[in-house]
Amino acid sequence: MRYRVTHATTYSYGEVVDLASHMLHLTPRPLPGQVVLAASLSADPAPVRVTSGADHFGNLVTWMFVETPHDRFTVTLRAEVEAEFAPPPPAEATLPWEQVSAAASRAEGWRAAEFAWPSAMAPADPGAGAYARASFAPGRPVLVALLDLQARIRRDFAFRPGVTTVSTPIAQVLASRAGVCQDFAHVMIAGLRALGLPARYVSGYVRTRPRPGQPRRQGADQSHAWVGAWLGPEHGWVDLDPTNDIVVRDEHVVLGWGRDYADVSPLRGVLLGGGAHALSVAVDLDPMQEEFAT
Amino acid sequence: MTPDSAALAAPVPLPPFWDEMVDGRGSIRPHWRGIVGMLASLPQGGLADRARRLDRAFEEEGVVTILPADPGQGHVQRPWRCDPVPMVLPAAEFAALEAGLSQRAALLSEILADLYGPQRLLAAGLIPPALVYGNPGFLRACRAPSPPLRPIVHLLAADLVRTPQGQWQVLADRAGAPNGVGFARENRRMVARVMPEAFRSVQVRQLRPFFDHWVDSLQRAAPSGAENPRLALLTQGAAHETWFEHVFLSRELGCALVEGADLTTRDGQVFLKTLKGLQRVHVLLRRVEGRLTDPLELASDSTLGVPGLLDAMRAGGVRVVNDPGSHLAEAPALAAFLPKLAEHVLGERLRLASVPTLWLGDAASAAAVLAAPERWMIRSAVDGAAPAQHPSVMGERARAALLERIRATPAAFAATEAVRPSAAPALGEKGLAPKEMVLRLFALADGAGTWRAMPGGLARLIGEGERLTGRLPKAGIAKDVWVLSEDRADIVGPAAFALPPLAIRRASGELPSRVADDLYWLGRYVERLENAARLLRAVILRLSRGWLLPRDLAELRALAACLADAGIVAPEVAAAAPDGPALPRAMLDVCRPARPVAQVFDHVGRLTRGVRDRLTADMWVTMMHLAAEARERSAAACQGLEELNEAAAAIMRFSAGVAGIAAENMVRGGGWLFLDLGRRIERAAHTARDIGRALDQPLPRVEAGLRLAVELCDSAITYRSRYLSVLQPAPVLDLVLADPTNPRSFAYQLDAVERRLAEVQGAPEGDLARSAGSLRAEAEAMVEAVSVAREPAAEAVLLPAQLAALSHQVGVLSDAIARRYFSHVPAAQAVGVGEEQAAG
Secondary structure, rough: OOOEEEEEEEEEEEEEEEEEEEEEEEHHHHHHHEEEEEEEEEOOOOEEEEEEEOOOOOEEEEEEEEEEEEEEEEEOOOOEEEEOOOOOOOHHOOOOHHHHHHHOOOOHHHHHHHHHOOOOOOOOOOHHHHHHHHOOOOOOEHHHHHHHHHHHHHHHEEEOOOOOOOOOOOOHHHHOOOHHHHHHHHHHHHHHOOOOEEEEEEEEOOOOOOOOOOOOOOOOOEEEEEEEOOOOOOEEEEEEOOOOOEEEOOEEEEEEEEEOOHHOOOOEEEEOOOOEEEEEEEEEEEHHHHHHHH | OOOOOOHHHOOOOOOOOOOOOOOOOEEOHHHHHHHHHHHHOOOOOOHHHHHHHHHHHHHHHHOOOOOOOOOOOOOOOOOOOEEEEEEEOHHHHHHHHHHHHHHHHHHHHHEEEEEEEEOHHHOOOOOHHHHOOOOOOOOOHHOOOOOOOOOOOOOOEEEEEEOOOOOOOEEEOOOOEEEEEHHHHHHHHHHHHHHHHHHOOOOOOHHHHHHHHHHHHHHHHOOOOOOOOOEEEEEEOOOOHHHHHHHHHHHHOOEEEHHHHHEEEOOOOEEEOOOEEEEEEEEEOOOOHHHHHOOOOOOOOOOOOOOOOHHHHHHHOEEOOOOOOHHHHHHHHHHHHHHHHHHHHOOOOOOOOOEEEEEOOOOOHHHHHHOOHHEEEEOOOOOOOOEOOOOOOOOHHHHHHHHHHHHHOHEEEEEEEEEEEEEEEEEOOOEEEEEEEEEEEEEEEOOOEEEEEEEOEEEEOOOOOOOOOOOOOOOOEEEEEEEEEEOOOOOOOOOOOOOOOOOOOOOHHHOEEEHHHHHHOOOOOOHHHHHHHHHHHHHHHHHOOOOOOHHHHHHHHHHHHHHHHHHOOHHHHHHHOOOOHHHHHHHHHHHOOHHHHHHHHHHHHHHHOOOOHHOOOOHHHHHHHHHHHHHHHOOOHHHHHHHHHHHHHHHHHHHHHHHHHHHHHHOOOOOOOOEEHHHHHHHHHHHHOOOOHHOOHHHHHHHHHHHHHHHHHOOOOHHHHHHHHOOOOHHEEEEHHHHOOOOOOOHHHHHHHHHHHHHHHHHOHHHHHHHHHHHHHHHHHHHHHHOOOOOOHHHHOHHHHHHHHHHHHHHHHHHHHHHHHHOOOOOOOOOOOOOOOOOO
């Protein structure tokens, strides 16, 4: 599926910002199954310096340094991406989950091992571990257990924007059983890590299907997040979207991944000045074929 | 990934500790004979006397804080103490240690270059991922496709102990931002001062050449193309426990001492914010924890770093040593893998072994440690700064809890053999006795791929009841480390790196804005103390008279109003009857803790520590003595007016001392300009205000007001010599407001302010200097109006409102100065981490 991505982020400041430095994880990452046909970032006011590179995880990073005094800063990503991820292996054919956990602590699993360690936003929370464990009966094939876990998260947790912020600890999400995609991803990651299973946080976009007969709502979409789970050395990683209870195939576009949100926050910065600030975000993920149809 | 199998072998009964001075047969080891002979030649009690002099010398140099630590700061700074008997290392032994340290530094550098680059050592299974990915010291933002510039470990410190068998082994590697070089240098300076004859008894290698090499190697580390590279030491500031070391080092290395807020990045380069604009910095000697160095990419809540620093490093605009990510190499468990890593990475045998250490993520190692925990000290696998735990001395329950934690998460722990360190002779209450010690040595990259050890070091005695831990003992007594020279012609030439001739710099523009700010406020606060002392003395003088004339009462009322304006007494006290109980009672409270006088002293202490690197040792010592005396007197001032009077006198001695020191010792550059500017501004503001209060009298009492004005401006003698004892408004006001030759007059202050500002602005007609000039003209106009008035007294009592406004105008000028010159760009704030929620 071919998509056009537009992601505009605007900061409005109460006072003038004299100097601003920003770090952006805001460029889709080329992957097997994801071809980035075009991607560009524009900013207003224009930065005096822009650099880019790859981070530790291989994600694409851009740095922007603004020296023009401003009370408003907008960054817009425009990209065209072809996404069609390979189907996962048959769930029953995957390794028993305990073997995946053991492989992550052996030399062969050294790369995946990084994602089995707790991180600040997906800590080793015993509650998350206990919640996840219900899906992981001894000897169960890992993907069978993972699919069960994400189905349970979809069933047990209410999607309710506004009840959490990005800094809401997962213990609270577990208690209230409500939140948004980022919370569900962190809960699932923390639960898997508690079992010794490597799990990573994937940042990107999901298309929102329009209802029949209605136009697609512009700007209604959001930054999305889901979970990458390790199936062992043979099958590698599979992406699972617990918010929608689906395996990631052709409805998602990946920006990048890390241990948790903090590693791949789309836009972070340090300002001199600015006072209070407000943030507005608009994301559009338009399937390009539908444009042809209209 | 199997551990060193020797470490798992059956325990060997420990021989007694190694005695550094005495061998197994009870005779003095040869390299100690010179110093022992010298000690024996001292008269009875001579060594104890030297020890006392050493303590005093450190205290005087301010290796303790000038004033009590700021309230609420939490930590009390202890005085630095050094044993008069040095730790002696023979030349051959030091050479072996140097070779071992150099190899370790090379090895750790290569390991870090790999872990922050291709990570082949992880792929090859030579380092467990737990020690990297589970290590908060692994700064992912520092990992780049192109590996960081080598050597990553520019300066390495290692803490060593000598086993009972006589082998030096490394207890901990300090690869992040190793401390102690400055203290080692101070120890040497002080020991040389109090025991000069000791250096005649043996040939000791000097430390100074090491600093020349250090400057040289920092210069070489500069990005290519930098002709006259500018070095800066990045410090956490005056509140940090190693601040004094940072001051020593910046002085020894001749580099600027800067905090994160003093720096800014522009287009991939780093600049120091100075009074005359931005000045490029090429090399940063980092003394701030690595994860705090760049809030943009690392800890976003850090206020100690420089946003964009990592970008500038990647762009090659600045070199930071040691690399921010180098703390990673301090992981204690890494020691278990160094022998194999040395073979793999360097193709060499590890020359200087670690104290046998196991990583408990290895099942066999964990089992061995759990079977005999008392043989080990237990440390964090990754955090080299965390204290070690000693199962051999733990209570039953604590030990069981520790072992339980090990069983639950073995990979989080390392175990290091509980070795008994060697003992060196140290002065105790009953003379010399052997005391256990840890030795910290330093190795510096020489730019040619090898490292050079400082021919000296920092030994620390392990105090009574203290256990050997993974870091230097916190308290305790240091020892100077003497490396003996075999070659009596151990002459060291100049630094190898020829610098281009330095351009002569005299401008004040080099001064960092923050330092200017600190000096300006130091000047203001010292003057504020002095003014308070003058007012207090004037009040005490009147209160101690047996009976009060109406004139006295009028003066007291004015003085109480001055004190209230200064915030020293409550406004109710000024409003109360001056002969009632309110004023005397309030006087006894003015010096109590947390009241304005004590608070201003706290500010003075903080600011003085902050500008420590701008003061010579003599200035520092003098200021410290005077400040301590003034504080001591103030503390007693609640006991009575007599004591308060003494406190006021001590405060004035302190203030006069600071003025004298500044006048006689400070170059008339930027630093002095701002110290003096602050002082003049403060004095101008309260002179105008206090004269206004003094003149605020009914017409018949104007003479009392004039007398008080003359007294507060310390101008009575001058007035009498000019006009005898007749007090008239015009001559009095001329003397205290308009006379440009009276150093207490308002005009004198503004004249000085105008000249300082003209100098700072580099132009006599600068706008700030002009404002100062017009304030002075206003005061002159007031005096003129009084002198030409038909009823000068009637005119004079109308002045208070104008003088209050004038005082306010001085405050406005002060604000304008602050906005123009001090780094009061608003504090940096982080946005975005956790704001745009992935809410889909």
